[in-house]
Amino acid sequence: MTIALIAGGVLVLGGAFVAAPALGDMLAPSLASDQRVILGDDVEYGVNAAGETYGSPIDGTVPKLIPARADEGVIGYVRVSELDQQRNLAKSAISADQTFQVDVYESDGVTVVGTLAVTAETPGARDAFNK
Incomplete structure (x- = not known):
């Protein structure tokens, strides 16, 4: 029993x-489109329809999409994973002057508004936290 x-x-x-x-x-x-998610006390990000967070890296937290100025001058967002991938390619390129392109999006993470040239010297989303 x-x-x-x-x-x-x-x-x-x-x-x-x-x-x-x-x-x-x-x-x-x-989370629906244009909602906000609060991470901790001081960090708040927008959330697009795909569930990706967007905004500026702050307090050691990095959203999926961060602000960037496209080479054409338009302000938008780059996907951190794409930026990291292109930076890694640039750092391992044979020529130090070689550039790689990353798309710049609206906050929806879909609509491309321009491109950003990425070189080995392009800062990453987490670089400011490492200083």
Whole structure:
């Protein structure tokens, strides 16, 4: 009898741990376009329809899209992962003068408004935190 009660309790608790994430997903409101997410006390970012955060790196936190001025002069956002990839290519290029392009987007992360030339000297999103 005791073993049956313990086994039943384990099954109930185990089921609760498995179901909790699914329940949380169903009950939590999803982030819609142009909503904001607050990370800590002082960090707030916009969230686009794809769920990507956008804004300036602050307090050691870096959003998915950061502000940048395209070579054409338009202000937009670059995807940090794309910037990092192009910086890595530039740093490993045979020629130190070689440039690589990264798209500059509107905050939606889809609409391209220009391009940014990336070289080995182009600062990264986290560089200011490393000083």
